[in-house]
Amino acid sequence: MTDARSELPGINSNDPGTEERFDWNGPDVIIDEQPTTAVYRNTRNGIVIRQQMTGMDDEDQYVFFSTDDDVRTLIHALEREIAGA
Numbered sequence: 001m002t003d004a005r006s007e008l009p010g011i012n013s014n015d016p017g018t019e020e021r022f023d024w025n026g027p028d029v030i031i032d033e034q035p036t037t038a039v040y041r042n043t044r045n046g047i048v049i050r051q052q053m054t055g056m057d058d059e060d061q062y063v064f065f066s067t068d069d070d071v072r073t074l075i076h077a078l079e080r081e082i083a084g085a
């Protein structure tokens with residue numbers, strides 16, 4: 001039976017004693033750790049973006065959007081930021 005990890009790029013299971021050190025601050029890291037995020041409608045039919053509290057927060061963080069047009073405005077602003085990156 002073969003080790004399935006040996007078929008993954010960047011993982012060499014032939015000699016576990018020679019495993020390379022990975023730089024978690026290096027350019028290969030594309031997304032840092034972040035709070036779990038949910039998007040849903042509240043009882044007033046608004047859109048809510050909610051992030052679970054972390055060790056640095058006392059409670060969950062919320063962003064509310066009252067109308068669908070507000071959400072579209074947010075999406076356009078995010079697309080503009082992505083295009084400018």
